[in-house]
Amino acid sequence: MTNSLERIFAGIIDILHSRVIPKIQDESARGQAYGALDMLRNLKPRVEWAVGPLHDDVAEGLSLVERIAALLEDAEPAPPPAPAERPATSRLTAAELEPMRDRLDEHLCEILRWTAENRQTLPAGRASEIETAIRDQQRVRLKREVKLTAPPLFGEISRGQ
Amino acid sequence: MEQASAFDGETVAKNLAAFLRRRVGAEVAVSGLRRYTVGFSWITIGFEASWRDASGPRHENLILRLGPPEGLFAPYRAFPQFAALDALSGSAVPVPRAYWYSEELEHFGAPFFICEKVEGEAPLPWVAEGREAFPPPLREALAEQFVAALAALHRFEWRGTPLETLGPGVDERSAAALQIAFWEALLARWAFRPYPMLEWAIVWLKAHRPVASRVAVAHGDYRTGNFLESGGRITAILDWELVHLGDPLEDLGWICMRSFRGRSPYMCHLIERPRLYERYEELSGVPVSPAAVQFYEALGTFKLAVIHVGAARCFEDGRFKDLRLAVMGVHLPRLMLQLEATIEGKT
Numbered sequence: 001m002t003n004s005l006e007r008i009f010a011g012i013i014d015i016l017h018s019r020v021i022p023k024i025q026d027e028s029a030r031g032q033a034y035g036a037l038d039m040l041r042n043l044k045p046r047v048e049w050a051v052g053p054l055h056d057d058v059a060e061g062l063s064l065v066e067r068i069a070a071l072l073e074d075a076e077p078a079p080p081p082a083p084a085e086r087p088a089t090s091r092l093t094a095a096e097l098e099p100m101r102d103r104l105d106e107h108l109c110e111i112l113r114w115t116a117e118n119r120q121t122l123p124a125g126r127a128s129e130i131e132t133a134i135r136d137q138q139r140v141r142l143k144r145e146v147k148l149t150a151p152p153l154f155g156e157i158s159r160g161q
Numbered sequence: 162m163e164q165a166s167a168f169d170g171e172t173v174a175k176n177l178a179a180f181l182r183r184r185v186g187a188e189v190a191v192s193g194l195r196r197y198t199v200g201f202s203w204i205t206i207g208f209e210a211s212w213r214d215a216s217g218p219r220h221e222n223l224i225l226r227l228g229p230p231e232g233l234f235a236p237y238r239a240f241p242q243f244a245a246l247d248a249l250s251g252s253a254v255p256v257p258r259a260y261w262y263s264e265e266l267e268h269f270g271a272p273f274f275i276c277e278k279v280e281g282e283a284p285l286p287w288v289a290e291g292r293e294a295f296p297p298p299l300r301e302a303l304a305e306q307f308v309a310a311l312a313a314l315h316r317f318e319w320r321g322t323p324l325e326t327l328g329p330g331v332d333e334r335s336a337a338a339l340q341i342a343f344w345e346a347l348l349a350r351w352a353f354r355p356y357p358m359l360e361w362a363i364v365w366l367k368a369h370r371p372v373a374s375r376v377a378v379a380h381g382d383y384r385t386g387n388f389l390e391s392g393g394r395i396t397a398i399l400d401w402e403l404v405h406l407g408d409p410l411e412d413l414g415w416i417c418m419r420s421f422r423g424r425s426p427y428m429c430h431l432i433e434r435p436r437l438y439e440r441y442e443e444l445s446g447v448p449v450s451p452a453a454v455q456f457y458e459a460l461g462t463f464k465l466a467v468i469h470v471g472a473a474r475c476f477e478d479g480r481f482k483d484l485r486l487a488v489m490g491v492h493l494p495r496l497m498l499q500l501e502a503t504i505e506g507k508t
Contacts, residue, residue: 002473002490011476015484108357116364131361135501138358145494152492155287157485158198158386 001049001145009044013037053148054097055090057141061104062087064137068111068130076121080110108134170194173206173269177225180268184261185219187212201472201485202233203402204271207278222278224257227271231480233471234402239264239272244323245378245401246276253313255279255397279397281389286421286430294385294430299393304432305440306395307388311416312444314398315377315409324378328406336408337370340460348467351474358497362463365504371453373408380404383412384421385429409447413437414457419499419508420465455506462500469493 001008016037024030065082072079083103092100112134119127174191181189193209204227211220228237243262250258262274288294295303319325331339345363348356380387381403389397415421416437417428428437438449473490475481502508 002470002493003477003487007477007479008487011479011482011484011487015482019482102354105355105357109355109360112357112360112364116368131364134357135361138361139498139501142358142494142498146498149491149495151290152287152488152495154488155285157488158285158287 005047005049006044009040013040013044016040049094049098050148051090051092051094051097053144054094054101055092056144057101058085058097058104059087060137060140061085061101061108064133065104065107067133068108071126071130072111072122075118077118079114079118080107083107108138170196173225174208176269177208177210180261181210181212185212185214187214201468201483201489203228203237203400204232223260224276224278225269225273226276227269227273229271229481230266231475233468233475233481233486235480237272239274240323241327241404242401243274244327245404246274248319248322248324249314249317252317254310254317255395256401257397257399279389281391281394281396283387283389283399284385284430286385288423288430290423293425293427300427300431302393303390303395304427304436307385307429307431308437308440309444310388310395310398311380311383311412312441312447314380314383315412315445315447317378319378319406324404324406327378327404328376331376331406333373333376333408336373336376336406336411337456337460338367340405340407340411340464341366341370344460344464344467348470351467351471353474353477356470356497358501359463359466362459362466362500362504366456366460366463369456371408371410371450371456373410374448375409376406377409377447378404379407379409379411381412381415383415384418385431386421408453408457409445410449410453411457411460413441413449414454414459415461417454417458417508418461418465419503420462420496455503455508458508459500459503462496462503466493466496466500469496 003011016033021030021033021037024033062085065085069082083106085100085103111130115122115127115130174194178189178191181191189210189212191208191210193207195207197205197207206225206227207222208225209220209222211218213219226239226242228239229235239262243259246256246259249256257279258277260275260277262272264272266272284294286294293300319327328339341363348359348363380398380401382400383398387398387400388395389399417434421429426433428434432440438451438454441447442449469489470493472486473493476483476486476490
């Protein structure tokens with residue numbers, strides 16, 4: 001997910017309250033909408049992003065960063081230093097895992113930029129090996145994310161029906 | 162000026178009447194305000210205006226487009242869209258007639274322009290998987306007009322018109338690089354977390370920039386969903402928000418994106434790729450390099466991914482209370498996978 005859970009809840013609650021419910025003419029339907037609003041307000045403090053996929057993201061990220069560090073061990077100029085992340089444990093919360101994932105991703109972005117600039121200084125095929133490893137890891141993550149994502153309703157959203 | 166809100170029809174109507182009164186020099190009755198659900202950026206409002214001038218009673222169906230200060234691409238400028246519609250009026254590119262525009266906030270609290278409301282419906286590119294957006298005879302008729310209008314746009318002589326200002330410094334060699342830089346800068350401005358797949362795409366795009374065969378007016382969002390159709394005829398090409406000077410093949414790449422056709426073999430649900438290339442080349446005189454189109458298809462998918470990041474950012478910041486923006490963010494992973502597949506030529 002791209003947005004924070006907090007903002008998504010706040011946004012849905014706000015829009016239901018300020019833009020949807022006032023336009024519902026049918027009393028019974030309006031009652032149901034208020035019910036949904038009430039439920040959302042109660043769910044908000046009780047949920048967090050699923051920890052499982054985030055844990056996998058971080059564990060795979062740490063393993064990839066380690067592999068890239070080995071591939072660039074003697075590289076000149078020195079590549080960007082890897083973030084000092086501790087191995088993810090199953091006890092970490094989503095709020096703790098998200099910034100770890102982002103720091104690892106930021107490092108991978110730096111490595112991609114560094115590799116593009118220093119391709120000629122690396123042994124033959126090394127730059128492609130690094131890029132492919134990063135893409136492979138990202139693809140696995142993205143596919144995991146897409147599996148959790150319902151097909152888009154862009155048509156209905158655009159038409160409003 | 163009263164503070165206009167996109168959701169406050171009464172205020173918009175009042176401000177419209179005041180603006181039009183100054184422009185036409187008569188009392189203007191504004192009615193039938195309707196906000197359209199299309200578009201994630203500019204706000205589109207249809208309305209009717211009635212007044213009396215020297216020739217007698219006048220009644221016009223018009224469109225007001227507002228670039229909201231809190232919108233996705235804010236701060237907005239109305240000039241590019243107005244200039245495109247104005248310059249292309251009377252050309253072979255069907256466009257609504259543009260009447261007025263202003264960058265000033267005094268009228269509606271946002272830059273805006275007012276144009277003719279053209280008859281027709283905007284067919285959408287999002288249909289259930291396995292279904293076609295158009296029955297074959299209609300598809301063929303629309304495809305021909307769709308390609309012909311694009312070819313006419315790319316043949317349009319923009320030099321010596323106000324459109325000259327839409328691409329300072331752009332030439333055949335810099336066209337692709339300028340677009341990469343533009344969207345890369347927006348990604349840097351909007352992203353609230355790093356995206357290695359997008360970073361890799363930037364590296365690839367920079368390494369594979371084509372040289373344009375000419376500089377043309379690029380629509381920037383030329384696709385099904387951004388034209389009006391009535392009785393089998395394309396009555397208007399809409400949504401010129403991203404118009405700029407660039408490589409004409411940029412629009413061709415955009416048309417070919419999977420996002421606008423799903424699994425359909427028809428680009429934008431209208432025309433098969435080989436036929437599109439062939440017909441476009443015939444009508445525009447622009448040579449089609451499949452590698453360049455693939456590059457622009459990849460750049461287009463990157464651009465769409467950046468727009469999704471921007472939409473999510475806009476929602477996260479609470480600038481624009483529109484759940485559709487959050488929904489766009491949800492589908493970013495799918496788009497990044499499409500981007501990788503496009504770069505690998507798996508389209």
